[in-house]
Each structure stands twice: as structure tokens, then as C-alpha cells.
Amino acid sequence: MLMILSCVMLASFIYFLMSKKLSALTALILIPTLFALIGGFHAELGKYVIDGLRLVAPNGVLMIFAMLYFLTMTEAGMFDPLVARIVRAVRGDPVRIFIGTVLLAFIVALDGDGATIYMIVLSAFLPIYKRLGLSRPMVCCLLLQVSGLGNMVPWGGPTARAATAMHVDVGEMFVPMIPAILASVAWTFALAYMFGRRERVRLGGAIDINGDFSELGEHRGAGGWRFNFNWALTSLLILALCLELFPLSYLFMVAACMALIVNFPSLKDQQDQLALHAPPILAVSSLIFAAGVFTGVLTGTGMTKTVATGLLEIIPDSFGPFMALLTALLSIPLTWLVSNDVFYFGILPILADTAQHHGISAIEMARASLIGQPVHILSPLVASTYLVVSMLKLDYAENQRFTLKWSVVSSLILLCVSLLTGIFPLYVR
Known part of the structure; x- marks a missing residue:
């Protein structure tokens, strides 16, 4: 149930932000609050927000x-x-x-x-x-x-x-x-x-x-x-x-x-x-500070961990030899959805543990995990992005739509050159 609630909440957040039906400020505060109440977390909601x-x-x-x-x-x-x-x-x-x-x-x-x-x-x-x-x-x-x-x-x-x-x-x-x-x-x-x-x-x-x-x-x-x-x-x-x-x-x-x-x-x-x-x-x-509400509610209710765990559970065992490549590709959307702390300290160790069984080293997994950083900078959890958007007097959602495709290209260039130079493998036999 928490997985469904988490996915619907994230989908709603992206929809209302990109469709310009809500501003970034109101979406960051109201949407996680609403879904936390729907999920029955009203007793601890204040603590999550303060955290x-x-x-x-x-x-x-x-x-x-x-x-x-x-x-x-x-x-x-x-x-x-x-x-x-x-x-x-x-x-x-x-x-x-x-x-x-x-x-x-x-x-x-x-x-x-x-x-x-x-x-x-x-x-x-x-x-x-x-x-x-x-x-x-x-x-x-x-x-x-x-x-x-x-x-x-x-x-x-x-x-x-x-x-x-x-x-x-x-x-x-x-x-x-x-x-x-x-x-x-x-x-x-x-x-x-x-x-x-x-x-x-x-x-x-x-x-x-x-x-x-x-x-x-x-x-x-x-x-x-x-x-x-x-x-x-x-x-x-x-x-x-x-x-x-x-x-x-x-x-x-x-x-x-x-x-x-x-x-x-x-x-x-x-x-x-x-x-x-x-x-x-x-x-x-x-x-x-609105982003702090968003982060606190997602982390406190366990939504972030649930989404991360759910994504890992659907990865077939046959993907093991491709785990470095998979980690690099997953880092692109996941570092947009979750904070760097959650991704690197919560998700990466689990992926690396699976990769180790197939002969992929920890250092190769660490390098692969950085591929998504050009996209991560657009995350609503990155405080400095609000600064540049505000200084240029831009709409946050419009900036996301314009910049995302170019940031994905930058990540893919990182990925391709990394594979060509062999700093992590495409797959292991």
C-alpha cells in the first residue's frame, strides 16, 4: 500500500508541477502533506516536517x-x-x-x-x-x-x-x-x-x-x-x-x-x-524550506525507502552481469527523485552487493553511480537550483522541461565515454 501511495504521490507532484497547476512552493508543501494524511501518518507528521x-x-x-x-x-x-x-x-x-x-x-x-x-x-x-x-x-x-x-x-x-x-x-x-x-x-x-x-x-x-x-x-x-x-x-x-x-x-x-x-x-x-x-x-x-517539508515527509513516512526497495526488487537476477551499466542508468532518474544521501548510502550498497557476486568491484560501482549527476542538479531536492531559477526570474517547471533533455544528453555522454575508457564494465562474463 505504501508503494502505491508513494508512486501516486510522486506522479501527482510531477504532474501538478509540470502542468503549472501549482507553483513549486505550494506543490512541495501541500502534496506530500496531503498524501501523508491519506496514509495515516498524521500523528508523526509534525515531527517529519521538523526533521x-x-x-x-x-x-x-x-x-x-x-x-x-x-x-x-x-x-x-x-x-x-x-x-x-x-x-x-x-x-x-x-x-x-x-x-x-x-x-x-x-x-x-x-x-x-x-x-x-x-x-x-x-x-x-x-x-x-x-x-x-x-x-x-x-x-x-x-x-x-x-x-x-x-x-x-x-x-x-x-x-x-x-x-x-x-x-x-x-x-x-x-x-x-x-x-x-x-x-x-x-x-x-x-x-x-x-x-x-x-x-x-x-x-x-x-x-x-x-x-x-x-x-x-x-x-x-x-x-x-x-x-x-x-x-x-x-x-x-x-x-x-x-x-x-x-x-x-x-x-x-x-x-x-x-x-x-x-x-x-x-x-x-x-x-x-x-x-x-x-x-x-x-x-x-x-x-x-518548502523542499525541507517535501524531504522530511518522504523520508519520515518511508516513501523514499519503499520506492527504492521496490525498484531493486523488480530487477531480474539475469541483469547481474550488467549491474554497473544498470546502476549508471538508474542513477539518472533516481538521483532526481531522491536525495544524494538516500541514493549513495541506501541504494548503492544494495546494488553493489549484487554486483560483487558477478565480479564487479566496489570502485567500478562507485564510478557508475555518478553518471546521473547532470540530471540530479535539476531535482526539486537541490536547493541551489531554486537560486539560479529565481535570479533569472524563470518558471521552475518551464526550466525543468527545457533543461532536462540536455542534462540527459550530458549524462549519456558521461556513460558512453566511461564505457569506452573501461572505468566500469558494460557487462561481465
């Missing part, structure tokens, strides 16, 4: 103060000279702009955090997208491709989880995957070129926008000791994030306060900044 909120609270706080930090820095003019240089380099050409977007995003992605990618890249490029009228779904799609691949660095969450769950060395697991990841990186640049060509045709070629941004770097405090302080603070912040000196949320809380005090010394100016940035911050943080 889910505790789970997402660090991410929620991180997003609130990360947005406040970068939005404050943008208002202070920190990124104006960078934007001016980029404008001069891309010359109003959509192809150059999209390729530049992807290049900067991959550089930032080395820290393994999607939120940082969106904040820094959009701070630099968003005025250009708006001026040219470039497709925001295309921009969002490209950034999500980069974020999905950036998550796969050894210090990123999914790779560390897979290595931990399989008890293998993360470096030994990751290094052979580099050719497959680079192939997907190349695909992302190719996608940027293709999107850019489409936009170039739609817009009728390149547009001279240098005059629109010629004054950047000459106002809003872009210069002087505050400008140097802002870049020094941001560099130290990124270094601290990479070294994990303190929790990410706490680092951004401290940095945001310092940014406000230095760039807007008067109390009134600080209050004005908070009022200015409150709407976008509220939009993102509310979705993150």
Missing part, C-alpha cells in the same frame, strides 16, 4: 546570506570593471557571450558549490543578457550543466558520498573518470556554441553594447580602497570555503555583515540594502 526543515536549514541559511553578500557586492560596484572587460571581449555576440558564460562558470565550479557559480557568473553577465534580450532558459540550462559536472570534483558532495559508501579511495575512484568528465565539459561548450548560434540568428547578429557599459567601473564605488577590500574579502571567502575552515553558512553570514558595514557605513543605507534585496532572498529561501 526535514532541520536537514535543509544549513542550506537555507547559506542561500540567504550568500545572496545578501553577492547582491551587496554587486550594488557596491565590485563586478562593474569585470563586466566592462567581458563586454569588450564578447562584443555583443551571443556565441561569445554563452561561451564566456560557460568558461567563467567552469572556473568558479572548481570549488564544487553550485550557489557560488550562479552568484558570481550572473553578477558579471546578467546585465549583458538583459541588454541583448538573450534567452534566459538557455542561460539557466548552461549554468546547470556546469553545476552538475562541477559537483563531481573529489571535494564535491556526490563523489565523496560514493567513495565513502563503497569504502574506496576518492582519488583512485575519480582520476580515471577525468576523460569522461572532460567529454561532457566539451559537450557543454558545444551546447553554448549551438545556443549562441540560435540566438545570433534570432537577434540578427551581434549587437554593439559597449556604449551601454562604458561607464561601468566609474560609479557605484567601483574603485578605491573599498573596491580592493571587496575583492580581497571575496578571495579570502572562496579560499575559506575551499578549505572548509568553518561551516559555509557561517562564513557567508560573517562576510555579508562585513560587506554591508564597509560598503554602506550608515545604518539607513544598510537598511535600504536589506529592503532592496529582501524580495529575491525570500523567494529562494521559501522554496528551500
Whole structure:
């Protein structure tokens, strides 16, 4: 009965979201609540919700103060000279702009955090997208491709989880995957070129926008000791994030306060900044905590575990020699449906146990389990995705429909190159 309830609930969630009959915020809260009550979980429902909120609270706080930090820095003019240089380099050409977007995003992605990618890249490029009228779904799609691949660095969450769950060395697991990841990186640049060509045709070629941004770097405090302080603070912040000196949320809380005090010394100016940035911050943080309700109810009621177990039970024994390939293919939809913790610590060990009987090693299974990461980044359980959608003022469901097919292609490229390079087998005899 729980399996049927779980499947109907997930189907309803996807339907109401994609059909735009409910917003992401209302769907994340109301649908799991309704099905939990139908399933008779009313007595423990409050506990499940609080548990889910505790789970997402660090991410929620991180997003609130990360947005406040970068939005404050943008208002202070920190990124104006960078934007001016980029404008001069891309010359109003959509192809150059999209390729530049992807290049900067991959550089930032080395820290393994999607939120940082969106904040820094959009701070630099968003005025250009708006001026040219470039497709925001295309921009969002490209950034999500980069974020999905950036998550796969050894210090990123999914790779560390897979290595931990399989008890293998993360470096030994990751290094052979580099050719497959680079192939997907190349695909992302190719996608940027293709999107850019489409936009170039739609817009009728390149547009001279240098005059629109010629004054950047000459106002809003872009210069002087505050400008140097802002870049020094941001560099130290990124270094601290990479070294994990303190929790990410706490680092951004401290940095945001310092940014406000230095760039807007008067109390009134600080209050004005908070009022200015409150709407976008509220939009993102509310979705993150709504996702906490969704996660808490699914986990607490056992729906997530039931769906995972049910999927494993229908796999025939004859599929054993293909278990690495099957794991790679299952990771594409499953990491969209469930959290990384559930997949890597709950589902992967069961799949690996079956694979071991057929001579497939734990490290091969760990590599196979990462194939779905370009699609996982679109999951409603990924907090940072709400951030980029909100910053670009897109509809969440429309973004899913536009981006999903390209993310699946990225996962399939990872899969094909992985099989060709032999980092996990197609099948074992």
C-alpha cells in the first residue's frame, strides 16, 4: 500500500508541477502533506516536517546570506570593471557571450558549490543578457550543466558520498573518470556554441553594447580602497570555503555583515540594502524550506525507502552481469527523485552487493553511480537550483522541461565515454 501511495504521490507532484497547476512552493508543501494524511501518518507528521526543515536549514541559511553578500557586492560596484572587460571581449555576440558564460562558470565550479557559480557568473553577465534580450532558459540550462559536472570534483558532495559508501579511495575512484568528465565539459561548450548560434540568428547578429557599459567601473564605488577590500574579502571567502575552515553558512553570514558595514557605513543605507534585496532572498529561501517539508515527509513516512526497495526488487537476477551499466542508468532518474544521501548510502550498497557476486568491484560501482549527476542538479531536492531559477526570474517547471533533455544528453555522454575508457564494465562474463 505504501508503494502505491508513494508512486501516486510522486506522479501527482510531477504532474501538478509540470502542468503549472501549482507553483513549486505550494506543490512541495501541500502534496506530500496531503498524501501523508491519506496514509495515516498524521500523528508523526509534525515531527517529519521538523526533521526535514532541520536537514535543509544549513542550506537555507547559506542561500540567504550568500545572496545578501553577492547582491551587496554587486550594488557596491565590485563586478562593474569585470563586466566592462567581458563586454569588450564578447562584443555583443551571443556565441561569445554563452561561451564566456560557460568558461567563467567552469572556473568558479572548481570549488564544487553550485550557489557560488550562479552568484558570481550572473553578477558579471546578467546585465549583458538583459541588454541583448538573450534567452534566459538557455542561460539557466548552461549554468546547470556546469553545476552538475562541477559537483563531481573529489571535494564535491556526490563523489565523496560514493567513495565513502563503497569504502574506496576518492582519488583512485575519480582520476580515471577525468576523460569522461572532460567529454561532457566539451559537450557543454558545444551546447553554448549551438545556443549562441540560435540566438545570433534570432537577434540578427551581434549587437554593439559597449556604449551601454562604458561607464561601468566609474560609479557605484567601483574603485578605491573599498573596491580592493571587496575583492580581497571575496578571495579570502572562496579560499575559506575551499578549505572548509568553518561551516559555509557561517562564513557567508560573517562576510555579508562585513560587506554591508564597509560598503554602506550608515545604518539607513544598510537598511535600504536589506529592503532592496529582501524580495529575491525570500523567494529562494521559501522554496528551500518548502523542499525541507517535501524531504522530511518522504523520508519520515518511508516513501523514499519503499520506492527504492521496490525498484531493486523488480530487477531480474539475469541483469547481474550488467549491474554497473544498470546502476549508471538508474542513477539518472533516481538521483532526481531522491536525495544524494538516500541514493549513495541506501541504494548503492544494495546494488553493489549484487554486483560483487558477478565480479564487479566496489570502485567500478562507485564510478557508475555518478553518471546521473547532470540530471540530479535539476531535482526539486537541490536547493541551489531554486537560486539560479529565481535570479533569472524563470518558471521552475518551464526550466525543468527545457533543461532536462540536455542534462540527459550530458549524462549519456558521461556513460558512453566511461564505457569506452573501461572505468566500469558494460557487462561481465
